Amino acid sequence: MTPTMDLYQRLLEHFGPQKWWPAETRFEMMVGAILTQNVNxxxxxxxxxxxxxEGCLTPMSIWEIEKAHLEELIRPTGFYRQKAARLKRLSRCVLENGGVDHFLRQENLRDALLEIKGIGPETADSIALYAGDRPIFVVDAYTMRIVKRAFGFEGSYDDVQDYFQNTVPTDIEIYKEFHALLVRLGKENCSKRSPVCDGCPVNPLCLLRKPSASIF
Ligand code: SF4
Structure with missing residues (x-):
């Protein structure tokens, strides 16, 4: 078993299935992926x-709603002006490509998403994996921190993505669950400033495991 799959098994056993992404429709997933940037x-x-x-969770309704009104609706997520603009650009792109299903089925989905101003790799990959069912491993700040601490692996977004994609079986359901579990670990144990290593399910593997947080 690779170290990453060992990590996955330990997380799954400890936290149980996270069943991401929490949304009623694929378009709601896409909207959530944009709104979750830099906010809990x-x-x-x-x-x-x-x-x-407001009945505003379809590409057409988001495209048609007045931008100031959309900004008010999503204000709780912060950066609401930029996010409203991103939602409108995404909605237009989806509509121009024949709707949600057609948009998500296109061959170069990740590239199409990255061409939308304001959508970076993490958001594009979240949409591609969870809404588009593409075998793409999502990397975020939690993932970067955990692989650095646990395995001493450091690199760019692409490096970390390759690291997982080369060592985890290409299985969409595992990719979905693994990312959700890493987020859970990052929130519950492996926080930025005060990691809780005692009781962390990764402790037996972790290069930086410590009974106290003294090394941080
Ligand atoms: S043992 Fe500590 S540093 Fe290692 S993954 Fe767990 S919380 Fe993070």
Missing amino acids: WNNVETAIDNLKK
């Missing part, structure tokens, strides 16, 4: 609820 998920849920109450 509770704020995203509030914004998604606002959009639902």
Whole structure:
């Protein structure tokens, strides 16, 4: 078993399945992936609820709604002006490509997403994996921190993505679950400033494991 699969098994055993992405439709997943940039998920849920109450969770409704109104609905997520503009650009792109299903089925989905101003690799990969069912490993700040601490592996977004994609079987369900589990570990144990190594399920593997946080 590779160290990454060992990590996966330990996380799954400890936290159980996370069943991501929490959304009723694929387009809601796409919207959530944009709204969650730089904010915690509770704020995203509030914004998604606002959009639902307004009947504004389709590409057409987001494209048509007045931008100032959209900004108000998603204000809880912060950076709401930029995010509203991103949602409008994404919606236009989806509409121009024949709707959600057609958009998500296109061969070069990741490239198409990256061409939308304001959508970076993490957001594009989240949409490609969770909404588009593409075998792409999502990397975020939690993932970078955990592989650095646990395995001493450091690199760019692409390096870390390759690291996982080369050592984890190409299985969409594993990719989905693995990313969610890394986020859970990052929140519950492996935080930026005060990692809780005692009781961390990765402790037996981790290069930086310590009974106290003294080395941080
Ligand atoms: S043992 Fe500590 S440093 Fe290692 S993954 Fe767990 S919380 Fe992070």
